Amino acid sequence: MTTAAIIVAAGRGTRAGGDLPKQWQQLAGRPVVAHALAAFGAAKGVDRVILVIHPDDRPRAESFGVELVEGGASRDASVRNALEALAGQDVARVLIHDGARPLVSEALIGRLLAALEGAEGAAPAVPVTDALWRGAGGAVAGTQDRTGLWRAQTPQTFRYEAILAAHRAHPGGSLDDVEVARAAGLDVVIVEGDEDNLKLTYPGDFARAERILAKENGMDIRTGNGFDVHKFGPGDHVWLCGVKVPHGKGLVGHSDADVGMHALTDAIYGALCEGDIGVHFPPSDMQWKGAASHIFLRHAMQRVAERGFTLTHCDVTLICERPKIGPVAASMRAALAEIMGVAVERISVKATTSEQLGFTGREEGIAASATATLVSA
Secondary structure (H helix, E strand, C coil), rough: CEEEEEECCCCCCCCHCCCCCHHHHHHCEEEEHHHHHHHHHHCCCCCEEEEEHHHHHHCCCHCCCCCEEEEECCHHHHHHHHHHHCCCCEEEEEEEECCCCCEEEECHHHHHHHHHCCCCCCEEEHHHHHHHHHHHHCCEEEEEEECEEEEEEEEEEHHHHHHHHHHHHHCCCCCCCCHHHHHHCEEEEEEECCCCCCCCCHHHHHHHHHHHHHHHHCCCCCEEEEEEEEECCCCCEEEEEEEEEECCCCCCCCCCCCCCHHHHHHHHHHHHCCHHHHHHHCCHHHHHHCCCCCHHHHHHHHHHHHEEEEEEEEEEECCCCCCHHHHHHHHHHEEEHHHHCHHHHHHHEEECCCCCCCHCCCEEEEEEEEEEEEEEE
């Protein structure tokens, strides 16, 4: 007699945003659903893992090397498809889990299987501790007693034959498998859940999951590099690291050509593994023509916060013969600190010449390199 885990990942997850359904988006370098697959694959007492997928996702899912079942038009239909696929295969127990819950722990799986020894079903939940309101028209219309209320989680665990019969008898439209089980008269015991076992629903949930994983795996330290070049053209000033510097020429670029800020922005995107400025602000989009570069840098810092990181240090090196950077380096550090929302002590700006070699030595343009270090918050 075996125990099977069913991971339901056939939905489209549109509220989470992104170009892919949420279960296939990246979380700490792996698809969301891969984290749940790994947990069940390593859990003691779980013999088989079934992944329920949308037909369009089969090419992605095949790389995991687990049993695949195509889902139905609703979650309960998807679960029933998986249960039916197990019929006649000597399955005694089944755990049914949402693919959008990537942080399920082996300890929780163990508690559920232990509880099932003396019950028809077992499901994890955490008690409601916040005050509850009823709302109407955007205002508080009343309160709700929270006594006896729980927040349901998955995996929900059952004796196989009992939950299969319950799904076959249910008309559909259930919120979860506990609802199906109770409609069939099955008793389901509550097992202590886990606050970290969150379901990814909205974009902000990904940042929280990243922070949880970082704490579990130790501090995440990232370093990114950036490099940029702009040539000289007509003008009487250049923008460098957010400071307008008088000069006999200007810099040519799609935006304001702030070569230092561009290199720094790319270093931050690089640390996040999110490409470069051109990915987020394509030069083919004319709304960015002539744009101030602080727009790009602030967006990069916003992504740092959303991903659960903080910037601990950055270093920008400007490579040019002229203008002279030393007299304005302090102003550049202050400007970057204000744009980025970090202490000026975390920002370095310096310059070097190329000893009159190459295009910078011939004063045909300015180059910049930058490094940024991020740590998990």
